Amino acid sequence: MSKRRLNALKVLALLSQIRWYNILLLLLGQYLAALYVFADKYARVPLLTDAGTHLSIWASTFLLASGFLINTFYDLEADSINRPRQTSFERLVRKSTSLRVAGILLFSGLLMAFSVSWRAIGYYGIYAFLLWLYSHRLRNIPFVGHASAAILGLMPFFGISVYHDFISLPTLAYGMLLGLALFSRELVKDLLGFKGDIIAGKVNVAAVYGTRKVRLVLVINTILAWIPAYFTRPLFNEYASYGIVTLLFLLTVSNLITLRSINLRNLRWAHLGYKLVLVIGVLTIPFL
Incomplete structure (x- = not known):
């Protein structure tokens, strides 16, 4: 193998460690939020030339990428069993x-x-500290670690709102909905990684509380996801409502697949469903 090809493969391997698809989705979501949620249609062009907006978005992206690398380092033993290739x-x-x-x-x-x-720097300094705390402490506490991961996934979006000094009930309700989707995804990742986590000695919520209780939490999570959407539906326009209903439908189906799953293949389908939920969640942002 040539040195150039080897270096290219190493770059791809590093991008895999950084979880490039999550980073790309985060970048897209933040720019869509900045353009369509935190700025009116007359301020979008000036916003694109605002250095502070770009720096805020890329600051959170770099920090989260750093967090992914640290987590990959700690998960190496378990991942070698759960995802050997x-x-x-x-x-x-x-x-x-x-x-x-x-x-x-x-x-x-x-x-x-x-x-x-x-x-x-105060906000993102706290964000960096919480990423460190999650990697070293919180991720090993059942349910607390999963909730922390969901919150950390949303914090970059609230970072943009802090910069633009903008917050509203619809954005909070929508953020809660995405947070519940992220929480469900984290639980399913534990179900998928059950074998590797046990062998590697990692804390796994399914091993601590059993798969039945984890699935019960997913049922409760599904019900909770519909509540903010129902009570805040008058605040959203028609197109946003379509996106939210689609998101909720996919989230419910994914949770049902998880509840009825009897093997890893079904769980992988459910995990794919959660990924689609997040993609639709990001693509719905311009209509909020």
């Missing part, structure tokens, strides 16, 4: 290299936040 590919990148890149991303993200404002 992907983990084998990601091992093209040395652990020391991954940690150095994580440090560079962390420093770059905080530097970007510092260049925006003191309020931004």
Whole structure:
């Protein structure tokens, strides 16, 4: 294998460790929120030239990418059992290299936040600390770790709202809906990674409380997801309502698949459903 091809594969392996698809979805969601939620139609062109908006978005993206790299480092043993092919590919990148890149991303993200404002560095500094706390402590606490992961996934969007000094009931309700979807996805990831987590000695919510209780939580989560959507439906326009109903339908179907699953194949279909929920959730943002 040529050196150039090997280096290209290492870059792809690093992108896999960073979970590039999650990062890309986060970037798209933040830009859509900035353009269509936090700015009216007359302020969109000036917003595209606003350095603070771009720096805020990329600061949170770099920080989250750093967090993904740290989590990949800690999950290596379990992932080698749950996802052997992907983990084998990601091992093209040395652990020391991954940690150095994580440090560079962390420093770059905080530097970007510092260049925006003191309020931004305060917010993203807390975000960086919570990412560290999650990787080292919270992720090992059943349900608390899953809720923390969902909150951390939403914090970049609220970072943009902090910068633009904008918050509203519809955005809060929609954020709650996406948060419940993220929480469900985290629970299903535990069900998928049950075997590897047990062998690696990791805390797995299904092992601690049993799969029945985890599935009961998913049922409750589905019911809770419909509540904010029902009571805030007059606040959304027709197109946003279509997106929210589609999102809720997919979330419910994914949870039902999880409840009735008897093997990993069914759980993978459910996990794919949660990914579609998040994609639709991001694409619905312009209509809020």
